[in-house]
Amino acid sequence: MSLAVRDLAKHYGEVPVFSGVSLEVAPGEFVAIVGESGVGKSTLLNCMAGLDTWDQGSIVLEGQDLAQLNDEQRALLRRQKVGFVFQAFHVLPHLDVAQNVALPLMLLGQPHEERVVQMLQAVGLEGLGPRLPQQLSGGQLQRVAIARALVHRPALLLADEPTGNLDPGTAAKVMDVLLAQTREHGASLVLVTHSEAAAARADRVLLLTSAGVAPRAAPN
DSSP, X not given: OOEEEEXXXXXXXXXXXXXXXXXXXXXXXXXXXXXXXXXXXXXXXXXXXXXXXXXXXXXXXXTEEGGGSOHHHHHHHHHHHEEEEOTTOOOOTTSOHHHHHHHHHHHTTOOOHHHHHHHHHHTTOTTOTTSOGGGSOHHHHHHHHHHXXXXXXXXXXXXXXXXTTSOHHHHHHHHHHHHHHHHHHTXXXXXXXXXXXXXXXXXXXXXXETXXXXXXXXXX
């Protein structure tokens, strides 16, 4: 899915978060966004998903200007085309693993049993479908979140610090899963991260500051 952000600006009251943010993501491209804490990386990602509002500029997903869509239309677009991996996992504690992963397909009214089994195998959680989230480790919970975000084969995956709460070994495994699954389906991936190891795997690294976004060479 193509994504185009043009001259985006965001304020909280009188406090500016960022301004002049322009970037494009090509279909199938992996772009990492880095920057200091508090510069608005997560806020930018939420804007790209239509989960947050902005004060100036435009965001166009696959030819659709998000500003021209109402809340219901944005939700439908996310449901059909976008996957989102949250840093804090956001799995539902009262649902088991399989039910959490199945949610996007259930919301779309699509068959889900076989696809859920496939996704759990793909992320290394085969056989853990009946477990509740509180029975899993942090790395396993993040893989549940990735499986849920990818189960409906979204054209765009947005990931907010998906390895931020994990030890280095588990973080590397989570990135392996994330990349393998997005590459398999040709999805675009936008990753917000503080991790140099994660950013180094991107096709392109962008540095976000309060004044905008600029290319940054990926670390060796």
